Amino acid sequence: MSRKFPLIPTVIVLAAVATMIGLGLWQLDRKAEKEALLAYYDGALDNPAAVNFPLTDADPQRWLYRQSTLECREVLSQGAMSGRNTSGEAGWAMAAQCAVDGGEAEIAIGWSRNPTPPEWNGGTVTGTIAPLGETVRLVANEPQAGLEPLAKPNPSEIPNNHWAYAIQWFFFAATALVIYALALKRRLARKG
Numbered sequence: 001m002s003r004k005f006p007l008i009p010t011v012i013v014l015a016a017v018a019t020m021i022g023l024g025l026w027q028l029d030r031k032a033e034k035e036a037l038l039a040y041y042d043g044a045l046d047n048p049a050a051v052n053f054p055l056t057d058a059d060p061q062r063w064l065y066r067q068s069t070l071e072c073r074e075v076l077s078q079g080a081m082s083g084r085n086t087s088g089e090a091g092w093a094m095a096a097q098c099a100v101d102g103g104e105a106e107i108a109i110g111w112s113r114n115p116t117p118p119e120w121n122g123g124t125v126t127g128t129i130a131p132l133g134e135t136v137r138l139v140a141n142e143p144q145a146g147l148e149p150l151a152k153p154n155p156s157e158i159p160n161n162h163w164a165y166a167i168q169w170f171f172f173a174a175t176a177l178v179i180y181a182l183a184l185k186r187r188l189a190r191k192g
Contacts, residue, residue, distance in 0.1 A: 004191045006184070013180045017173045024169035031162035041065045041155035045128075053129065053138060055102045060136045063129050065155055070105055070138055072098035072122030084151040085111040093150055095137070098122055106137040110147025120145035128153045 044065035053068045054060035076097045083093025092115045093108050107125050112118070127140040130153035143149045 004188055006187070010180075010184070013176060017176050020169045020173035020176065024166045024173070027162045027166035027169060031160065031166065034158075034160045034162055038155050038158060038160060041158070045155065050126075051129075053100070053105060054136060055100070055105060060129075061131065064131055064136065065153060066129050067126065067141075068129050068138055069124060069126045070098065070100050070107060071124050072096065072100060072105075072107060074099040075120060075122050076104065078117035078120065080112075080115045080117060083108070083111055086149045086151055088151065089113075094118065094120075094145070094147055096120060096122070106132060106135075108137055108139040108150055109145060110140060110143030111150045112147050118145040118147060131158075 041064055044063075047066060050067045050069060051063055053070050054063045057063065076099055078094065078096045080092040080094055082090065084090055091111055091113045094110050094112055094117050095106055095108050096117075097104060097106055107127070108130070109120060109125070110118075123144070125138060125140050125144065126142070127138045129136050130139045131137075139150055139153050141149075
């Protein structure tokens, strides 16, 4: 019987299945962590106390969705990226890279249907700290340069799909076990 039973392939498959189950459990842990983070961000939205814009913070993302004020002393560059206005219409979020006390910061100054940035010379902007890749930007509460208001940053836009990833890993593990069991049954039937 021991000659018929493939020990090494069985160990490999079981190790792979254990890894997939481990990844599924890890995704469930990440789901709980993400839910706690989103709850923290929801609380930040409701916190009216302003914070200093995190120019030199090693972890600026911890200040997401808090209110802050920046003085754009000089507009270094301007551009446009896709964005939505307060009515949910798709268009262009106008952004300005500004020289501020302590460095540079990006400020989303408003929304437009036209991708051409408006003339804007800077000034004081109060807004919400929002994610921008690995860093943050300030999204103006009041539009600048004659633009329309941008949609307020909302933590509900952050995906929390860890439950789906966990189910996917558990499905992969079950599929691997079924396929291997069928292959093993066929192999043992041929040799028996």
